[in-house]
Amino acid sequence: MAVELNHTIVASRDKASSATFLADLLGLPAPTRFGPFEVVQASNGVSLDFMDADEVHPQHYAFLLTEAEFDEVFGRIKERNLDYWADPMHHQPNEINTRDGGRGVYFDSPDGHYLEILTRPYGSGG
Numbered sequence: 001m002a003v004e005l006n007h008t009i010v011a012s013r014d015k016a017s018s019a020t021f022l023a024d025l026l027g028l029p030a031p032t033r034f035g036p037f038e039v040v041q042a043s044n045g046v047s048l049d050f051m052d053a054d055e056v057h058p059q060h061y062a063f064l065l066t067e068a069e070f071d072e073v074f075g076r077i078k079e080r081n082l083d084y085w086a087d088p089m090h091h092q093p094n095e096i097n098t099r100d101g102g103r104g105v106y107f108d109s110p111d112g113h114y115l116e117i118l119t120r121p122y123g124s125g126g
């Protein structure tokens with residue numbers, strides 16, 4: 001069995017602006033429209049399909065990137081004056097973490113989803 005996550009639906013109050021926010025921030029291609037979705041395509045083939053919803057229940061989405069990409073994305077987080085935290089519970093504001101010998105940081109999407117960027121997968125630090 002070789003099962004890969006292919007796509008997931010991201011509930012949004014404004015799918016176009018939320019999808020564009022994520023694509024711009026992460027340096028991914030601009031979203032494309034597919035049916036009722038605004039689709040953001042990650043590099044590993046997984047797509048995040050933004051769909052309008054009356055109610056948004058916050059979910060967690062984490063993105064693995066290189067150290068150089070982390071610099072770029074974290075630079076945009078700071079440029080935009082987004083709040084960020086070293087931890088998922090938002091107890092350590094304005095800090096990043098260095099778990100597993102890499103770097104990671106948490107921030108919120110415009111819809112209140114809990115976003116994370118990290119340079120080393122959980123548990124990879126030995």
Ligand SMILES: [Fe+2]
Nearest residue numbers: 060062088116
């Ligand atoms: Fe996470």
